[in-house]
Amino acid sequence: MKKLALNFIFLLIFPYLGAQTIINRDQEISRMIDEISGEKIEQYVRKMVSFHTRHNLSSRTDPAQGIGAAWNWIRSEMEKSIAASEGRLEVKFEEYTAGGPGQRIPRPVVLKNVVATLRGTDSNDDRIILISAHLDSRAQLDSDSTSYAPGANDDGSGIAAILEMVRIMSTRKFPTTIVFMAVSGEEHGLYGARHMAAKAKNENWNIIAMLNNDMIGNSGSSETLLNDNMRVRVFSEGVPAYETEQMAALRRYTSGENDGKARQLARYIKEVGERYVDQLNVTLVFRNDRFGRGGDHSPFCAEGFTAVRICEFNENYDRTHKIPAVVNGIQEGDLPEYVDYEYVRKNTGINLATVANLALAPGEPENCGIVVSGLTNKTTLRWEVPSKGQKPAGYYILIRETYQPLWEKKIFVTGTEVTLPYSKDNYFFGIQSVDASGHESLAVFPGQARRQVSQR
Template sequence: QKFNCTLVFVAMVGEEQGLYGATNLAKRAKEEGWNVHLLMNNDIVGNSYGMETDIKDNKSVRVFSEGVSPLETPAQVAARQSAGTDNDGKARQAARYIKEVAERYVDQLEVKLIYRRDRFLRGGDHTPFSQQGFAAVRITEMNEDFNRQHQDVRTENGFKFGDLPEYVDYNYLQKVTRMNLSVMSNLALSTQEPENVVVLTAGLTNKTALKWDAPKGKTPAGYYVLMRETTSPFWEKKFFVKENAATLAYSKDNYYFGVQSVDENGHESLVITPRAGR
């Protein structure tokens, strides 16, 4: 299979000591101008048992995403506050994309979107990439067994501690693996994201007009304009258009919108949140 971009698989070093490997790689990517569309950090994804709660669940996986970029300028903060797009940053849009594509291709797996960067008292290799302005999320099992994390392999009073192969749920792990591959493949086969996406705000109207520029590289077959209620975490409608503009009979005051490109085989790009313009 030939992809339209490069897929990179990385095993980071020095995570427990201070995210050293990820920090170095994210800094290098920024300095060298890498076109990183998405960083998916898989950290703790092979267990389906929750200690204390005794929950056994091999059908759910969490995707953690931050809402607001740490690199926002004062002007960007003002624009976000005016539009109310606190849940439409790069990472949140990527998380929605992961959920839609993964649940399309992987049976018996529900992707749970967690609206925070990471768990309490924890951190991960996606964070340095977020701090450099890239779309980055963390993928983690739904229920955790802390007897298998941060433990020296040992036996105490007949109980085994440590991250041992016999405690991996391999059926669950293969679902998470397929989730990663489906998302990476769908994104890598798509065209790039549309550019300069704008929602027009020149006058008072009960319709919504959007315009954008074609992406770099391969020409898309068309575009999806996505729409959802302001209280909805997920996209609810998709409108297909072939032009670089669309006018919808829905008020921009009442909904959130996004635009993504799509190729002739239905592979979608990430969604771009429009900025207000004239």
């Protein structure tokens, strides 16, 4: 067994637990997070605001204003990192036609997404991690393509996070491919993300995780006047939007309704994000999105991919989708002076930590099963070595009581089978691959062990 290299040991005392949690940080990931610049984030947001409106029917040809100027600028900003990537970074427009009679975009229009692909260094590894934000903005009315719609927070903040990650991550090498997307069409029905999700499905992209960042820079609430830049939400679907009858049967059999792939990704973001970013609590919201509002992760969920939304904890409804004006003494509008740039910096950090840790990790263990034959107070788990990526140094067995939302225990094992003195009836289990430096894959929730399945 290869010994786990503990690059950096950080002892954190959680007073409410009365116990210590040991946090092992990869120094290189910490260095990347240290490079995230709040100043640069503010510059990116102010540049996005300078386009006046990024409405999906605004000008595509004006060099200074409108959605076309915005996607051209995002592309050129991303292209600055090609040299540092030694040619691994490729930046492209992805064009599609949206709208038509009876739709929220009432006439067909050609829109562009900006897609930057940082090719993985392992040619045998086809895994892709997707990170996304939307470049369009809007005012109150669907049809209002000319009013000032700064969209500083919605979603200038998400675009700024993506640009910072492209800048920093392109200077590093990852075996896994990372795709950074700035999509259009969101405000009128997620057109840009739908186009990408359909393309990914058709072309069989092996997406292991999709992180949608939409509004990550507002730290104060309207009405209730809460103010908190120490909490961010991760929304994840429970029962998957995409579920075959066979998947549903297995979910019922294993009581896996809280253990779909999006949930595992959400737990991963909490664990890894909080491992690397100080003064930020990742709050898991166990629903796909907010009431009455959607996001660009949803088309990916619908196509069967593992996708979540990252979003500020407190929203300000005086700002979102409002034309800037002082109304009853309150400044309305999504203006750059109301974005909390330190909060965006930290939220960029949890994204970067998650993507980097996952991109450096071995693939998930495959055919993970729990042996259910025989009456025993122990639990036997079996799995197979991942076929993608480097071979793991070992595996983490995750354990929690069935009523708990988060994993409670993490046991390192080698080999591909383990028997533990915990009753399978009383706990939930997960299995992760891990390399010698502690980069872990997403957790896999085991189904019935394959030998039992094949005997049926």
